[in-house]
Amino acid sequence: QWYQRRVVITAGEYKSYLRIKKEFECSTTMADKRKLQGEIDRCHKKVGEGVESFKETWKKLQQATNPNQKEKYEQDLKKEIKKLQRLRDQIKTWCASNEVKDKRILLEDRKLIETQMETFKVLERETKTKA
Numbered sequence: 001q002w003y004q005r006r007v008v009i010t011a012g013e014y015k016s017y018l019r020i021k022k023e024f025e026c027s028t029t030m031a032d033k034r035k036l037q038g039e040i041d042r043c044h045k046k047v048g049e050g051v052e053s054f055k056e057t058w059k060k061l062q063q064a065t066n067p068n069q070k071e072k073y074e075q076d077l078k079k080e081i082k083k084l085q086r087l088r089d090q091i092k093t094w095c096a097s098n099e100v101k102d103k104r105i106l107l108e109d110r111k112l113i114e115t116q117m118e119t120f121k122v123l124e125r126e127t128k129t130k131a
Helices: 011-063 067-096 104-130
Strands: none
Touching (some): 067 104
């Protein structure tokens, strides 16, 4: 049989316990917030790099004359758009959660990604029409 041992503590000891417990919880949540903000910053940076890469590849595709080059650039765009879509899904998750207070940057990144997705849809339609 297991017996629960009761410990008698004074009111002062209990207050100390509650203070330490509260400090621990606050430090944990602050660490979590910093970690989340770091993840958001990294995602923001990846979105910027991904959009820039997409635009560069798009320009190369527009200037390409060789069909093989065009096909290669189309594949590169497809890979880049998939990366951006994964980032967009993560951004949607953060926007839906209550942990993130300032969602302005996330919404801007999401709109930026969706703009690139629209551009890619146009390319896909053109490619299907030609084929």
